[in-house]
Amino acid sequence: MARPHPRPHRHAVRRILLPSGRSIEVVRFEQETDQSVRPLHVCPDCACELIQPSDWSEAADHGWRMTLGCPNCGWSETATYPAEAVEQLEARLDSGLEEMIDDLRRLTHANMVAEMDSFVAALRHDVILPEDF
Numbered sequence: 001m002a003r004p005h006p007r008p009h010r011h012a013v014r015r016i017l018l019p020s021g022r023s024i025e026v027v028r029f030e031q032e033t034d035q036s037v038r039p040l041h042v043c044p045d046c047a048c049e050l051i052q053p054s055d056w057s058e059a060a061d062h063g064w065r066m067t068l069g070c071p072n073c074g075w076s077e078t079a080t081y082p083a084e085a086v087e088q089l090e091a092r093l094d095s096g097l098e099e100m101i102d103d104l105r106r107l108t109h110a111n112m113v114a115e116m117d118s119f120v121a122a123l124r125h126d127v128i129l130p131e132d133f
Contacts (some may be wrong), residue, residue: 016107020114026103040068040081040089048072049095053089 014026038044043053048070055067055078064086067078083091123129 016103016110018107018110018114020117022110024106024110024115027104028099032067039092040085041092043070043073043075045075046070046073051089053093056086 009057010066012028014028015023016026017023042049043051050071051068052071054069057065060063062083063080064083065078065080066086067076069076119128
């Protein structure tokens with residue numbers, strides 16, 4: 001019996017160059033979604049996945065009236081969305097925030113390592129003087 005081919009994971013790789021000249025790569029794997037309905041976090045004009053709500057209020061029938069905007073192409077829309085779609089957008093925004101915090105932690109760690117390496121090299125070459133403190 002033939003095995004079904006695994007679906008390829010969509011992913012994005014971002015390289016961050018540190019002041020020390022070192023670089024780190026951040027790899028993000030995207031979750032599969034139902035393509036029949038456009039998720040609110042995806043821009044209908046440019047397909048950017050960074051849609052941001054700028055205004056929202058509760059609407060009738062358990063929905064939300066929201067203004068969404070794309071930072072990439074400038075697309076904007078004000079409409080009423082079902083609560084389920086808004087909850088998915090909120091989950092995506094929360095996930096994005098967690099990713100940014102994780103990236104910040106990795107970048108901070110890499111910068112501290114680079115600074116410690118520079119300090120150790122300066123100590124080894126005896127270029128640190130009492131006036132430096």
